[in-house]
Amino acid sequence: MTGVLGKIKITPLAAESLGVRSMCTLVETPDVSMLFDAGISLAPYRFNLPPHPIEFQTISRLRKVIAQAADQASVTTISHYHFDHHTPSFEDWVGNWTEDGETARQIYTDKTVLAKNPKENINATQRQRAWMFNKTRGKHAKAVEAADGKTFSFGNTNLRFSEAVVHGTEEPVLGWVIMATVEHGDERFMFSPDVQGPMAKRTAELILATKPQMIMLGGPPLYLGGFRVDYAQLEKGIRNLESIVEAVPTVVLEHHILRDEDWRSKIDRVFARAAEKGHTIQTAAEYAGAENNLLESKRKQLYSDQPPSEEFKKWTKTLNNKVIAKPPI
Numbered sequence: 001m002t003g004v005l006g007k008i009k010i011t012p013l014a015a016e017s018l019g020v021r022s023m024c025t026l027v028e029t030p031d032v033s034m035l036f037d038a039g040i041s042l043a044p045y046r047f048n049l050p051p052h053p054i055e056f057q058t059i060s061r062l063r064k065v066i067a068q069a070a071d072q073a074s075v076t077t078i079s080h081y082h083f084d085h086h087t088p089s090f091e092d093w094v095g096n097w098t099e100d101g102e103t104a105r106q107i108y109t110d111k112t113v114l115a116k117n118p119k120e121n122i123n124a125t126q127r128q129r130a131w132m133f134n135k136t137r138g139k140h141a142k143a144v145e146a147a148d149g150k151t152f153s154f155g156n157t158n159l160r161f162s163e164a165v166v167h168g169t170e171e172p173v174l175g176w177v178i179m180a181t182v183e184h185g186d187e188r189f190m191f192s193p194d195v196q197g198p199m200a201k202r203t204a205e206l207i208l209a210t211k212p213q214m215i216m217l218g219g220p221p222l223y224l225g226g227f228r229v230d231y232a233q234l235e236k237g238i239r240n241l242e243s244i245v246e247a248v249p250t251v252v253l254e255h256h257i258l259r260d261e262d263w264r265s266k267i268d269r270v271f272a273r274a275a276e277k278g279h280t281i282q283t284a285a286e287y288a289g290a291e292n293n294l295l296e297s298k299r300k301q302l303y304s305d306q307p308p309s310e311e312f313k314k315w316t317k318t319l320n321n322k323v324i325a326k327p328p329i
Contacts, residue, residue, distance in 0.1 A: 005214055007184045012216075012284035013065050014040045016258035019058035019293040021084040023193045023255055025216060025284075026069045029184045031155030035073035036180065036191050038066055038107045041084035043296055044095050050316055051094070052302040053309075053329045055295050059097045060329070067106045075159070076108060077147070078115035079193045080167065080177040081122075081129040086115075088129070089136035093326045094319065104137040113138065114161070116178050117146035121164035123175040148178050158183040165203040168196035168221070169233050179203075181210050190215040196256055197237020204240040207248075214250040216284070217241075219257025222266050223297070238267055245274040251281045258283065261297040 008029050014022035022040040026033065042051040042059055051059075070076070078086040083096050087107050091100035098104065116122065118130030138144045147161040160183065164176035179192045190212035195203045197220040207215065220237030221229055245251050251274070257263050264271070274281050285292045295302065308316075311328045318324055 005187050005189060008182055008187050008189050008214075010189060010214065010216070010252075010287070011069070012252070012288050013069055014062040015254050015284035016256075016294060016296065017254065017283035017285035017292045018062065018288075018290070019055065019295040020062055021255075021296070022062070023085070023191075023216065023218065023284075024066055024069075025191065026073065027182055027189065027191070028072075029154075029157040029182065031157040031184070032075060032159075033073040034075040034077065034159065034182070035066075035070055035107070035111075036077045037079050037085040037193055038070060038076055039083055039085040039087050040066060040097065041095050042097070043299075044319075046296055047300045049299050049303055050319060052295070052299055052306070053312055053327070054302055054306065055299070056097070056327050056329045058293070058295060063097050063103065067103075070107045070111070074112060075152075075154075076111045076113050077180060077191075078113065078133075079180070079191075080116045080175060081118075081126040081133065082194070083129075085193060086129075086133065087137075088132070093324055101136070105140065108137040109140045110142050113141045113144040114147040114150075114152060114159070115144060116176070117148045117164070119146075120148065121172075121176040123172070126175045147180075156184060162206055165195060165198070165206065166200045167194050169199050169229070170201075179206065181212060188212040188214075190217075192217045194218045194255065196220050197234075197240050199233050199237040199240065201236075201240070204243060207244055212248055214252070215244070215248050216252040216254060217244065218255040219253045219263075219267075221256035222260040222263055223256070238270060241267065241270050242273045245270055245279055245281055246277055249279050251279070252284055252287050253281055254284050258292075258294055259297055261294065 011026040014024040160181045162179040166172045167174035
């Protein structure tokens with residue numbers, strides 16, 4: 001791994017560059033181990049295709065990685081209530097790879113859960129999911145506390161949460177998220193999931209004001225350009241990203257941006273700006289010393305190059321059923 005931190009250890013566990021929808025990260029200091037956004041998902045459909053068997057094999061493997069990391073952590077965070085950022089308690093073998101109750105139990109039982117406020121700055125869908133979390137796995141946690149705008153101390157480590165910021169554009173259609181900063185001594189690591197660039201001016205201002213030496217950042221959703229997200233909004237995200245890579249020595253760029261196979265060429269000016277400053281932009285996989293494994297953006301190619309078995313094809317015909325068995329992978 002490369003980076004500028006000595007006392008704060010960053011271990012990416014699941015991410016788009018590792019083959020799934022996630023930003024799950026283990027952050028360790030001499031005082032505390034924290035599991036950030038312990039969720040993981042697959043796109044139920046992309047290019048009009050369900051996940052390929054290789055995607056299911058990957059989410060199955062990374063679920064185990066997250067469970068093992070949860071055993072080390074005493075604190076878990078939930079930046080918002082999308083299922084690629086927290087683990088639900090229902091059974092789902094398509095999008096979330098969860099066994100009824102058991103998968104979430106491994107992550108949250110006896111943990112201090114620092115989460116997005118379930119009642120303020122939250123849309124209806126996420127409010128419902130937050131309520132369900134607190135009624136199920138949340139009740140088995142050591143504590144569940146709304147973290148928006150608060151600071152928590154663990155020995156010489158401070159964990160600071162931002163105010164709620166928009167999930168993407170200035171119009172909070174997708175709701176709000178909270179960013180987190182881990183401070184130990186003069187070191188600062190910032191975790192900024194689903195800010196999508198950031199596209200919002202206020203979010204960019206908060207990041208720059210924090211002055212992290214390293215940030216894990218959710219980039220703009222280039223793959224949605226022109227039909228779900230205006231190109232003008234994406235351009236705002238890219239411009240704000242330029243400012244961030246100019247100011248922050250190590251940027252781990254992840255999530256929505258990597259769902260576009262041509263993501264790197266579309267932000268070549270961002271890489272140029274970082275290079276001018278001698279700063280680094282990496283994916284989570286690259287930071288971990290692994291190769292990028294952008295499975296979702298390559299789903300059509302996976303089906304072409306490695307056609308699934310007849311048994312798997314038969315299973316896909318059950319996807320409209322209310323109860324779906326684990327896929328034959």
